[in-house]
Amino acid sequence: MDIDIRLDRIRGPVEPTPHNARTIAALTNNPGCTRRRVIDAAFIDKAALAAQVGYPFPYGMSPFAITRGNAFEALVTANGCAELLRLLREVIELPLPEVAYDDLGSVAGRETLQARHIRSKQLLAEAARSGEDAGTLFDHPLLKLDVSGRAVYLEPDLIAFRIGQSFRVVEIKSFPILDRQADPAKVKAAAVQSAVYVLALRQFLVSLGFAPGLVSHKVVLVCPENFSNRPTAAELDVRKEVAVLSRQLHRLSTLDAVLGGLPEGFVLDTTRSPAELLNTLSLLEARYVPECLSACEMAYLCRSEAAGRTAALGRSVQEQLGGIETISSVLALAAGTQAPDEHEVESAARLRAAEQLRRECLGGVA
Ligand code: SF4
Known part of the structure; x- marks a missing residue:
């Protein structure tokens, strides 16, 4: 079938x-x-x-975070992306004094996905074909990505543009960069999300006969600086994320x-x-792994099914426990009430030593 x-x-x-x-x-x-x-x-x-x-x-996502994100994005893209242009000149040394700007959030007042996607395709294809430094900002282009044989519309809060020989993806996020440092988990999430857009843009340009390398793997991340609303930007290399994503979509x-x-x-x-x-x-x-709690809606069911299994404690804990599958086995091996099989001998010795140490620390209370 x-x-x-x-x-x-x-x-x-x-x-x-x-x-x-x-x-x-x-x-x-x-x-x-x-x-x-x-x-x-x-x-x-x-x-x-x-x-x-x-x-x-x-x-x-909390309504507060959504409102803050929208307000910050509006600030970055106001007046034909004036603020964004300032950042691009700083971060990627944008050589052009002026760039064109296309708002693809609606097409002639029509906001259907299809109309927006067709218009986005036309403009991106024109930019790809023009041999010049087109220098155009595309605000909210609507891309498509093939997921499991089905076309998925992607409505990014980003801008893709062509400067010199490549398209760049710009991702605008409202989490702060403090003293040039940002929350690594949030940066990672932004990198993976940007990789989705890079992949979609590549898929589209490849369908027109262009090389995938026409879309740069270096995306520009724009965030508020310190505790102000002033935007700052940094380059993110998403090569690894693009490769992992491609593999997973293929699977x-x-x-x-x-x-x-x-x-x-x-x-x-x-x-x-x-x-x-x-x-x-x-x-x-x-x-199930603990990371599921922040990434998959099925997490509470899977966590309850995994109760009592060492996998539910996370990959690093499971590895340190030598791959023993259940928490009851771990406790029994540590207490010496269960004989280890041939694969568990080393782990059991370590567990018994840890248990001994614990008892000594507690002064024999436990
Ligand atoms: S289905 Fe369950 S185990 Fe799989 S990713 Fe989602 S939460 Fe995790």
């Missing part, structure tokens, strides 16, 4: 939930998880699925072996009963 038909059947009679740059970026967080791969490839609404089985995901389209192992009636229609859905989900292997 065609893989798309199979995935549509798995989703059931429910509209597909479109991906966006954030959800595509999240694909890189736990690439080994089969459960997530199948759910994402079938375009199932993970938040609705998690809520239906009794494990709703309570997080989302989504090669699910034949996984789907072939699922029974005929395997359906994750989010209107089914919680018990039916839990039964069905149990057929998909999940690889």
